[in-house]
Amino acid sequence: MLRLTLEDFSPAAIAESGQCFRMRPVHTEEQCWELMAGRRYLRIWQLGDQEFQFSCSEEEWADFFRHYFDLDVDYSAYRAYCLEEDEFLKRCMSYGQGIRILHQDPYEALISFLISQRKSVPAIRTIVERMSEIAGEPIENAYGSFHAFPSAEALAACSIDELRPTGAGYRIGYILDAARQCASGELDLDGIGTLPDKELISVLMKLRGCGIKVASCTALFGFHRLGICPQDVWMNRVLHEKYQDIWPQQYQPVLGVLQQYMFHYARLEMRKTTNNRRIS
DNA sequence: GATCAGGTTTGCA
DNA sequence: TGCAAACCTGAT
Structure with missing residues (x-):
């Protein structure tokens, strides 16, 4: 458990901003949110305007979540661009x-935004959740039972019929294609991380179901x-x-x-x- | 029950 | 090169 004062941090705004789909309010507690990032679980309590409590250890904060929330950057510098x-x-x-613009895993972002096409945010959340239940590793902790975001290997091993209950519909083919390319190494997401913006987008757009919008979301939210x-x-x-x-x-x-x-x-x-x- | 959803692909001009 | 129809299904 960790208590911090943070000046420019709003779990409510981040959870509702449509950039991630596994962060949500915990309705049984006041001013409380939970999220899954890969196989990590985090619970956040907002105690005051700038006072927060996190369920992780100081080490996990320093090693992962501080960067995940992009808290090493002063966003007033971005806002200063405003005319x-x-x-x-x-x-x-x-x-x-x-x-904040989160540092999400590129693979997670890619799969999530492939699902997002022509879907509302609540619908995307439902699909991602069910996909995790079907193919994601079970996670047990003090707050309940959860599922990690499915690895590319786990997804690639699924059939269309296994994923049909997710409700992703025709997007299932897109998800499987992308997961299989990631698992086989045909698509090296770490490798393309060094490409300039335009080339990164054009590589992503070679994937089936990945047009300019999905590629842009992946570039912004997965590759920062x-x-x-x-x-x-x-x-x-x-x-x-x-x-x-x-x-x-x-x-x-x-x-x-x-x-x-x-x-x-x-x-x-x-x-x-x-x-x-x-x-x- | 109808309508729409934070798009992409496909087919046809 | 540009445009419309089709795609699946959950949310409202």
């Missing part, structure tokens, strides 16, 4: 204060390429309505981070205004 006159982005950044901005329908609407279809040049180096604030804001605003599909 003085950009009131919209200012509102998004204030709204999403505490968002902060200049890459996944353009989905929400971000297209923001880009069109707020930026006349062109991102400000100055934003390019950290557009992925700025995008995350905008996406989070736009998604929750849209939910409120069902009649008027405009973002204010």
